[in-house]
Amino acid sequence: MKLSERLKKDSEKIWEKIYVHPFVKRLFEGSLPERKFRFYILQDYNYLVSSIRNFSILAARAKSEKVMKELIDIAYIEARGEFEGYKNFLEKMNLTIEDAENQKQIQTGISYTGFLLSTSSLKSFEEGITAALPCYWSYAEIANFHRKKIPGNKNELYKKWAYYYLENDYLDLVNKIKKIVDEIESDFPYDKLKHVFITSSKYEYMFWDSVYNEKV
Amino acid sequence: MKLSERLKKDSEKIWEKIYVHPFVKRLFEGSLPERKFRFYILQDYNYLVSSIRNFSILAARAKSEKVMKELIDIAYIEARGEFEGYKNFLEKMNLTIEDAENQKQIQTGISYTGFLLSTSSLKSFEEGITAALPCYWSYAEIANFHRKKIPGNKNELYKKWAYYYLENDYLDLVNKIKKIVDEIESDFPYDKLKHVFITSSKYEYMFWDSVYNEKV
Amino acid sequence: MKLSERLKKDSEKIWEKIYVHPFVKRLFEGSLPERKFRFYILQDYNYLVSSIRNFSILAARAKSEKVMKELIDIAYIEARGEFEGYKNFLEKMNLTIEDAENQKQIQTGISYTGFLLSTSSLKSFEEGITAALPCYWSYAEIANFHRKKIPGNKNELYKKWAYYYLENDYLDLVNKIKKIVDEIESDFPYDKLKHVFITSSKYEYMFWDSVYNEKV
Amino acid sequence: MKLSERLKKDSEKIWEKIYVHPFVKRLFEGSLPERKFRFYILQDYNYLVSSIRNFSILAARAKSEKVMKELIDIAYIEARGEFEGYKNFLEKMNLTIEDAENQKQIQTGISYTGFLLSTSSLKSFEEGITAALPCYWSYAEIANFHRKKIPGNKNELYKKWAYYYLENDYLDLVNKIKKIVDEIESDFPYDKLKHVFITSSKYEYMFWDSVYNEKV
Numbered sequence: 001m002k003l004s005e006r007l008k009k010d011s012e013k014i015w016e017k018i019y020v021h022p023f024v025k026r027l028f029e030g031s032l033p034e035r036k037f038r039f040y041i042l043q044d045y046n047y048l049v050s051s052i053r054n055f056s057i058l059a060a061r062a063k064s065e066k067v068m069k070e071l072i073d074i075a076y077i078e079a080r081g082e083f084e085g086y087k088n089f090l091e092k093m094n095l096t097i098e099d100a101e102n103q104k105q106i107q108t109g110i111s112y113t114g115f116l117l118s119t120s121s122l123k124s125f126e127e128g129i130t131a132a133l134p135c136y137w138s139y140a141e142i143a144n145f146h147r148k149k150i151p152g153n154k155n156e157l158y159k160k161w162a163y164y165y166l167e168n169d170y171l172d173l174v175n176k177i178k179k180i181v182d183e184i185e186s187d188f189p190y191d192k193l194k195h196v197f198i199t200s201s202k203y204e205y206m207f208w209d210s211v212y213n214e215k216v
Numbered sequence: 217m218k219l220s221e222r223l224k225k226d227s228e229k230i231w232e233k234i235y236v237h238p239f240v241k242r243l244f245e246g247s248l249p250e251r252k253f254r255f256y257i258l259q260d261y262n263y264l265v266s267s268i269r270n271f272s273i274l275a276a277r278a279k280s281e282k283v284m285k286e287l288i289d290i291a292y293i294e295a296r297g298e299f300e301g302y303k304n305f306l307e308k309m310n311l312t313i314e315d316a317e318n319q320k321q322i323q324t325g326i327s328y329t330g331f332l333l334s335t336s337s338l339k340s341f342e343e344g345i346t347a348a349l350p351c352y353w354s355y356a357e358i359a360n361f362h363r364k365k366i367p368g369n370k371n372e373l374y375k376k377w378a379y380y381y382l383e384n385d386y387l388d389l390v391n392k393i394k395k396i397v398d399e400i401e402s403d404f405p406y407d408k409l410k411h412v413f414i415t416s417s418k419y420e421y422m423f424w425d426s427v428y429n430e431k432v
Numbered sequence: 433m434k435l436s437e438r439l440k441k442d443s444e445k446i447w448e449k450i451y452v453h454p455f456v457k458r459l460f461e462g463s464l465p466e467r468k469f470r471f472y473i474l475q476d477y478n479y480l481v482s483s484i485r486n487f488s489i490l491a492a493r494a495k496s497e498k499v500m501k502e503l504i505d506i507a508y509i510e511a512r513g514e515f516e517g518y519k520n521f522l523e524k525m526n527l528t529i530e531d532a533e534n535q536k537q538i539q540t541g542i543s544y545t546g547f548l549l550s551t552s553s554l555k556s557f558e559e560g561i562t563a564a565l566p567c568y569w570s571y572a573e574i575a576n577f578h579r580k581k582i583p584g585n586k587n588e589l590y591k592k593w594a595y596y597y598l599e600n601d602y603l604d605l606v607n608k609i610k611k612i613v614d615e616i617e618s619d620f621p622y623d624k625l626k627h628v629f630i631t632s633s634k635y636e637y638m639f640w641d642s643v644y645n646e647k648v
Numbered sequence: 649m650k651l652s653e654r655l656k657k658d659s660e661k662i663w664e665k666i667y668v669h670p671f672v673k674r675l676f677e678g679s680l681p682e683r684k685f686r687f688y689i690l691q692d693y694n695y696l697v698s699s700i701r702n703f704s705i706l707a708a709r710a711k712s713e714k715v716m717k718e719l720i721d722i723a724y725i726e727a728r729g730e731f732e733g734y735k736n737f738l739e740k741m742n743l744t745i746e747d748a749e750n751q752k753q754i755q756t757g758i759s760y761t762g763f764l765l766s767t768s769s770l771k772s773f774e775e776g777i778t779a780a781l782p783c784y785w786s787y788a789e790i791a792n793f794h795r796k797k798i799p800g801n802k803n804e805l806y807k808k809w810a811y812y813y814l815e816n817d818y819l820d821l822v823n824k825i826k827k828i829v830d831e832i833e834s835d836f837p838y839d840k841l842k843h844v845f846i847t848s849s850k851y852e853y854m855f856w857d858s859v860y861n862e863k864v
Contacts, residue, residue, distance in 0.1 A: 057338075107327075107415070107418060107422075110327075110331055111328075112327075113334070114327065114331035114332075114334045115326055115327065115330035115334075117334035117337070118329070118330045118333035118337065119330070121333070121338065122269075122273075122333060199323070202323055203323075206323075
């Protein structure tokens with residue numbers, strides 16, 4: 001079994017809770033109040049900024065030039081691609097990038113990004129990249145889990161949002177990150193990787209929960 | 217008004233909630249179940265380790281040699297002084313340093329220390345040292361707030377714990393940290409300092425709450 | 433006067449020595465032994481890798497999202513653009529990327545990149561980006577200084593190399609870095625910026641001198 | 649053979665050159681011009697400051713609490729012990745700590761400390777601590793190599809300086825660092841450790857040479 005698959009298997013209880021969290025479920029079903037979605041988008045924009053910073057640190061600390069370049073690619077795709085997508089979303093909700101930038105990060109967002117950034121800055125490269133995976137991968141899995149609900153979703157915004165995580169471009173990005181994790185040398189202590197993977201998975205759940213409850 | 221006083225004033229709502237949190241109140245009154253205290257001590261040990269790492273990063277990034285040496289002193293006092301105190305506490309509860317080291321950090325602990333370490337590693341030195349202050353200072357304020365309850369506390373362990381934070385040695389440590397904050401140049405954007413001070417204050421509250429509820 | 437111009441003016445003695453260093457002069461005149469150029473290219477490849485890591489750290493530490501994205505762009509252009517150019521050069525000299533990767537860095541290269549990376553990691557963002565400027569800017573100035581010699585250069589490889597630093601794409605890159613420096617707030621202590629700018633300028637001179645003398 | 653011994657053996661050519669460098673030789677013989685010694689002391693003070701910062705970063709990144717505490721001890725001994733010794737030396741040469749702080753670092757000093765700090769910040773902990781060893785260890789070896797010359801040294805300052813590196817306190821410090829290196833796990837790639845050990849050894853030689861030639 002690939003390392004990434006083993007990590008996911010060891011976190012499956014949390015991932016299964018994520019798939020059926022009311023925010024996620026109602027988003028795919030189209031019944032989520034738009035106010036909550038709006039709150040989420042503004043917070044997720046802030047997460048994305050920190051996530052790009054995180055990939056930048058990992059690029060700086062990558063052991064080979066090949067992996068360094070792969071991480072620069074990931075940071076660039078995120079900074080140019082996903083950001084542009086966000087600008088579109090924000091516009092459709094009558095929000096601007098400035099609104100997003102001025103939005104105060106919720107405590108759960110500060111916690112999650114603090115964990116990612118401190119891991120990448122101070123621990124090993126291997127732990128850093130492993131901690132970054134659950135976010136990107138779980139979005140693809142969530143979209144796949146609820147795939148059949150999307151065509152019937154009455155909210156055009158939610159529909160568009162959902163389809164993004166099924167597109168090849170997005171899956172390519174996930175695979176790029178997964179590949180770097182799968183290349184971690186087999187003698188690296190598995191427990192350390194499992195710890196950061198599970199910790200990030202918990203933060204994913206907490207993030208959905210915090211935005212659903214609009215918890216500052 | 218000194219910068220530290222201004223920051224404390226701007227966080228007073230959270231600090232007042234901390235003073236009267238059931239964990240804190242019952243600890244000073246002697247009515248806290250020992251199981252909860254035990255849980256707290258093991259978690260606080262883990263916090264302390266990260267806190268020493270945090271002061272080390274700040275020492276490395278201090279602008280002057282004087283401040284660098286002050287921070288090495290703080291890290292050393294913590295690593296040698298407070299740690300030794302912990303060893304005593306642990307022994308009295310039939311626990312060892314190994315128990316503490318093997319204890320898994322609660323998510324709130326991971327969040328708080330991730331915030332501190334990522335701030336000190338990536339943001340300005342000024343934000344880093346300001347984020348480190350609420351923990352140390354609030355313990356002194358808590359002990360002072362409940363000062364009159366200590367003599368009547370029936371639990372010898374709690375009594376000993378409480379008196380530690382009223383001792384001159386501890387107050388000196390707090391003053392050392394406060395002094396570095398008070399020396400931040402006056403043109404440094406206050407909003408950034410306030411943001412990290414309040415964020416740490418919130419984590420202090422969350423930490424007490426998590427250990428009271430033994431929330432993993 | 434713009435900050436970048438002031439910094440360059442305060443380093444002009446070193447820059448003038450760079451313009452007329454025998455390696456530089458003979459490269460533009462076409463009289464440089466190819467062995468020395470080969471040695472340079474392999475070393476410069478290694479410098480470039482560290483330089484991209486350096487821009488990545490700066491991206492992670494940028495104060496605004498705007499500047500973070502600008503730095504991700506710079507790292508990406510370098511990782512994809514200039515690298516591809518190098519691959520071409522190496523091929524023409526019957527060298528491979530693997531040759532470049534396996535090449536041991538000269539001590540001056542270790543010194544220069546250690547200075548850049550430690551500044552960006554531990555000092556202020558402002559000092560980090562200022563230290564990164566002399567390399568990119570001086571190449572444009574060198575090419576401009578020797579501009580008239582290029583058409584008559586008999587060595588096709590040197591000609592191609594030289595023209596690259598006069599192209600708009602390259603000048604755009606230099607301007608992107610210069611712009612970030614010029615946006616440093618005016619109350620930032622000039623002496624600190626001057627110190628890192630001059631230090632990097634000295635390393636530029638030392639680098640040309642080390643490769644000319646093939647000094648390991 | 650212990651890892652540290654193997655590293656030293658693989659660097660013996662450089663170490664042997666250090667032992668007999670004119671600065672070193674003349675210092676132990678008492679024939680070194682005091683102006684050169686003065687220049688050295690002011691530069692070495694600056695090195696020491698960066699070295700303490702370096703041990704602080706390593707403390708922050710240590711894998712176990714035990715090693716973290718050992719590194720805090722080392723930083724503290726350096727910050728309080730060796731610094732105090734310097735103050736004495738400076739006084740005897742009619743210099744103050746302020747003179748030392750205001751002294752501009754020579755380029756070789758910037759290079760050496762940039763290498764140490766960037767290695768400790770961005771590479772593995774193992775490479776960081778290995779790079780820190782040659783400085784401390786080589787001073788003990790130098791003093792031992794020239795041990796017989798010390799009693800006859802006519803310069804009281806040089807004599808005092810030389811005896812410091814034969815004292816148990818100093819040798820304890822060296823052994824503390826050596827022990828952390830010797831505990832590196834045996835599957836850590838030796839080549840990486842050798843590379844940083846040799847690079848630092850070269851910087852040691854360059855440092856003696858730069859101060860001997862008062863090369864700014």
